[in-house]
Structures are given as C-alpha cells and as structure tokens.
Amino acid sequence: MIKKKYASVASAVADIHDGATVMIGGFGASGSPIELIHALIDHGAKDLTVINNNTGNGEVGLAALIGNGQVKKMICSFPKSSQSRVFPKLYQEGLIELExxxxxxxxERIRAAGAGIPAFYTPTTVGTVLAEGKEIRSFDGREYVMEPWLQADFALVKCEMSDAVGxxxxxxxxxxxxxxxCMAATTTIVQTRKLVNAGDIDPEHVITPGIFVNRIVEVPQPVHEDILIAQGRSYP
Amino acid sequence: MNTGWNRDQMAARAAQDIPDGSYVNLGIGIPELVAQHVPEGCEFIYHTENGMLGMGPPPAEDERDLDLMNAGKKYVTAMPGAAYFHHADSFSMIRGGHIDVCVLGTMQVAENGDIANWSTGAPGAIPAVGGAMDLVQGVKHIYVITQHTTRKGDPKLVDRCTYPLTGPGVVSRIFTDLAVVDVTPGGFQLVELAPGISFEEVQAKTGASILPLA
Structure with missing residues (x-):
C-alpha cells in the first residue's frame, strides 16, 4: 500500500537532522511552504544548508528559520529584498555563509540533480566574476561554464492539490x-491545500508525478507570508 | 524649456523598436513602463521569470491573487492565453533563445556592449544577481533603458565598465533621456536625438566616443 499521508507538519519534518541540506520551494512569498518551515523551527534541526531563491522576508517563514540560528549556509540567487532584514544582518556580521x-x-542545477545529470554547461556567467575558478568549455565557437547538480536531503514544498499517491x-x-x-531531494515533503483520492486529478493535469513525492500533509488554509508581514507577525 | 525624454517617453521610444508579436521580458524600473506604451496595433506577450507567459497589468487592490506575482514580487494579472510553468522551463525560454527582447535598466553599459547592472562590487554589499546573467546571455535582443548619467552626473555609457559585469558584449541598443544609441563593432553609434538635445551635449555626457548620425 502506498502510504504517504502524514497527520501533521510536525511528524512530517521530525527526522530532518542537524547538518541536513534542505530545499525550500517558493519565490518570495508565492509558493512558500510556511507551515512546514515553521514546523522545522519547532523541530529545531540546526547547521542546515538551505536552498531557496531568496532569504525570506520579515520575521516569518524562511527569515524566521534563519533568524532562529538554524541555517549555516544559504544557496540562493537574490538574498535581499525590500523586506528582508534577518539574512542581511547575519551576513554582514559574518554569521552565515552565502553561495x-x-x-x-x-x-537547472536542481533539475539536473533530479534528472541524474551531475553537471551541465551554460552560457550564464561567462565573462563575469561568478565564473571565476569554474571550468569553461567551448561548443560550436561559444564559451560555456560548467555547473554541478544540486542535491538535497529534504525538500519542503507547497502545492495546491495532491492525491493520495502524491x-x-x-x-x-x-x-x-x-x-x-520535488525531483532533487532524497525525501520530498509536501504541504497541500487540498488532499483528494487517487483518480480525482485527471492524469493529463498532473504537474508533479507522485514518484517524486514521499510525504503529504494537508494544510487546508495555508498562511501567506505577505499577509503575516502586513499583520506584523513573527515566529515563533 | 522642454528638452530630452522623460521616463514615459523613454519607455515609449523603446516600445517603438520592439517588433509586433514579440515575446518580451521587462526589467524592474523604467523598463516596466514599456508595457504602458505599446504602439497602436502591436501586441507583445510578456514573460516573467517566476513562471508565466502572458502577464497582464497590476490588479485593483481588492482583486489581488496572492499566488499571482511577477519576478519583481509585485501582484499582476494573467492575459487570455497566459501559461504557467516551473522555473527550469522559464529559464529554458530565456537561455534557449526563445525570448525575443529583454529591456533592462543598468548602472553602466560599455561601447563594446558589456553591461554591469547587478553589483557595485563594494565591500560589505550583499551580492544579488537574480536572473540578470541568464537574461543577458540568452535573450535574442538586449535593450537598455537608462538615464544618460548618474544623479551625480557621471556617464553611464562608458568605454569600459568599472563595475562587475553582468555579461560581456550583449547589449544592442540603448534608450536614454537624451538619445537612442546603438552598440556597433565601431563603438557607440547615435541613432536619434531627443527633442532639444544636441550631439555635442550627448557626446559631452558620454564616457566614450559616439559616432554621429551619418
């Protein structure tokens, strides 16, 4: 029997270990699995390497996880925004690493990990400081930079609907x-707004096939980072 | 005295040079204004890095959808015919050369087409690159909209960028408050002067030689 459903966000994140690499979905506030992140704060695992596009906003969600001292390194593309204060302060004090x-x-590094491709070549960063120290190779007369895959122990993901098989x-x-x-982590933990029976999602409409999902928790009314920040909330 | 182009006029001028039917990615700031100045009879389809084609204008405050944002993390709408996709597909559109035009702001742009718009390289600054390096390497035509000089009056069009590059040799056309300038193998080439602006003024405010109108 396929048994992926977990009763609570707390039970779904209970085995995330100190030193784990954790991917956290979302782009800014949209698609951020706030309930799973807050469960990880309650759980307390530390020395985490976290992969996300940003570094969180205000004092909730990812910013709260960082502010709670659980993250030793962030891997991201844009570590600052109008409402990010926690990461910039720790970074400038030398208390957190940044890749x-x-x-x-x-x-693409995340996708490559999920697809079993250890590295690939991209034109992005050629001729810039971000390519320094990396292998450069020429294909058809143009230069490309080699980039390695990016794997993780866990992924925390937010979706709209999941069926029983993920x-x-x-x-x-x-x-x-x-x-x-979902594809790149050893264990993928999903919070879904709606949990339905197998067969209730048209197979033609599935975006992430269940093979990439290990744990499902129903969170019927997920909070949104922008709303929490507008309310002046912090976590814990 | 009415001289030069204001922000909206710069955006409108840039919009005139985008072919009808183009897939377009607009950077944050003045480039965003391009969407408000689409020439009569033209249609552009807007791409946003966080996974949508067919992005529409901002919604009224009470019609916001919290799951519908653009890459600048502002709330937007979806046009008829819009599509959503994940980040790897989104950047395949960029890197794979499927987006026709990207309009970006900049800190510096050089006569060889180098662009520097992500970092001043100042010690202690928090580096943040986002999708800028992917865009400049992947999109077919890179246009820049920028004030001709900084607030302090320093040229932003220069012989060589002093800030860390976003990408080398990628910019094709520049729209400023004073002029439209092309990047050519021979360096900067004047294309058009804004109303009331002389070639001499543009040259004096540029950190490299500009070829005058033929």
Missing amino acids: LVPQGTLA NLTYNKTARNFNPLM
Whole structure:
C-alpha cells in the first residue's frame, strides 16, 4: 500500500537532522511552504544548508528559520529584498555563509540533480566574476561554464492539490521552484491545500508525478507570508 | 524649456523598436513602463521569470491573487492565453533563445556592449544577481533603458565598465533621456536625438566616443 499521508507538519519534518541540506520551494512569498518551515523551527534541526531563491522576508517563514540560528549556509540567487532584514544582518556580521547562484542556473542545477545529470554547461556567467575558478568549455565557437547538480536531503514544498499517491498540481506562479525541488531531494515533503483520492486529478493535469513525492500533509488554509508581514507577525 | 525624454517617453521610444508579436521580458524600473506604451496595433506577450507567459497589468487592490506575482514580487494579472510553468522551463525560454527582447535598466553599459547592472562590487554589499546573467546571455535582443548619467552626473555609457559585469558584449541598443544609441563593432553609434538635445551635449555626457548620425 502506498502510504504517504502524514497527520501533521510536525511528524512530517521530525527526522530532518542537524547538518541536513534542505530545499525550500517558493519565490518570495508565492509558493512558500510556511507551515512546514515553521514546523522545522519547532523541530529545531540546526547547521542546515538551505536552498531557496531568496532569504525570506520579515520575521516569518524562511527569515524566521534563519533568524532562529538554524541555517549555516544559504544557496540562493537574490538574498535581499525590500523586506528582508534577518539574512542581511547575519551576513554582514559574518554569521552565515552565502553561495550566490544565478536564478536560471539555480533552477537547472536542481533539475539536473533530479534528472541524474551531475553537471551541465551554460552560457550564464561567462565573462563575469561568478565564473571565476569554474571550468569553461567551448561548443560550436561559444564559451560555456560548467555547473554541478544540486542535491538535497529534504525538500519542503507547497502545492495546491495532491492525491493520495502524491500527484501534484499547483496554483499560478506559486509553482516556481516547487516541482524541481520535488525531483532533487532524497525525501520530498509536501504541504497541500487540498488532499483528494487517487483518480480525482485527471492524469493529463498532473504537474508533479507522485514518484517524486514521499510525504503529504494537508494544510487546508495555508498562511501567506505577505499577509503575516502586513499583520506584523513573527515566529515563533 | 522642454528638452530630452522623460521616463514615459523613454519607455515609449523603446516600445517603438520592439517588433509586433514579440515575446518580451521587462526589467524592474523604467523598463516596466514599456508595457504602458505599446504602439497602436502591436501586441507583445510578456514573460516573467517566476513562471508565466502572458502577464497582464497590476490588479485593483481588492482583486489581488496572492499566488499571482511577477519576478519583481509585485501582484499582476494573467492575459487570455497566459501559461504557467516551473522555473527550469522559464529559464529554458530565456537561455534557449526563445525570448525575443529583454529591456533592462543598468548602472553602466560599455561601447563594446558589456553591461554591469547587478553589483557595485563594494565591500560589505550583499551580492544579488537574480536572473540578470541568464537574461543577458540568452535573450535574442538586449535593450537598455537608462538615464544618460548618474544623479551625480557621471556617464553611464562608458568605454569600459568599472563595475562587475553582468555579461560581456550583449547589449544592442540603448534608450536614454537624451538619445537612442546603438552598440556597433565601431563603438557607440547615435541613432536619434531627443527633442532639444544636441550631439555635442550627448557626446559631452558620454564616457566614450559616439559616432554621429551619418
């Protein structure tokens, strides 16, 4: 029997270990699995390497995880935004590491890990400081930079609908990095707004096939980072 | 005295040079204004890096959808015919050469087409690159909209960029408050002067030689 359903976000993240590499879906506020992140804060695993496009906003979600001292390194493309204060402060104090990866390279490194491709060549960063120290190779007269795959122990993902076997659909631009991260982690943990029976999602409409999903938790009314920030909330 | 182009006029001028039917990616700032100045009879389809083609204008505040944002993390709408996709597909469109035109702001652009618009390289600054390096390498035509000089009056069109590059030799056309300038194998080439602006003024405010109108 396929048994992927977990009763709570707490039980779904309970085995995330100190030192784990954790991918967290979302682009800014949209598609960010806030409930799973807050469960990870409650759980307390530390020395984490976290992969996300950004570094969170305000004092909730990813920013709260960083602010709680659980993250030793961020891998992201854009670590600052109008409402990000936690990461910039720790970074400038030398208390957190940063690996800066261009957004398309970040997406493709994650996809490559899921697809079993250890490295690929991209034109992105050729002729810039971000290519320094990396292998450059010429194909058909143009230079490309080699980039390695990006694997993770766990992925925390938010989706709109999941069926019992983990087939997923998303909502609009909340999709972003989530389907890629499902593919790239050893254990993929999904929070879904709606959990339905197998057969209730048309196979033609499945975005992430269930083979990439290990754990499903239903979170029927997920909070949204922008709303929490507008309310002046912090976590814990 | 009315001289030069304002932000909207710069955007409108750039929009005139985008072919009808183009797939277009607009950077943050003045480039965003291009969408408000699409020439009569033209249709552009807008791409946003976080996974949508067919992006529409911002919604009224009470009609916001929290799951519908653009790459600048602003709330947007979807036009009829829009499509959503994940980040790897989105950057395949960029890197794979499927997007026709990208309009970007910049800190510096050089006469050889180098662009520097992601970092001043200042010690202690937090580096943030986003999708800029993917866009400049992948999109077929890279246009720049920028004030001709910084607030301090320093030229932004230069012989060589002093800030860290976003990409080398990628920019084809530049729209400023003073002029339209092409990047050619011979360097900067004047294409058009804004109303009331002389070639001499443009040259004086540019950090490299500009070839005058033929």
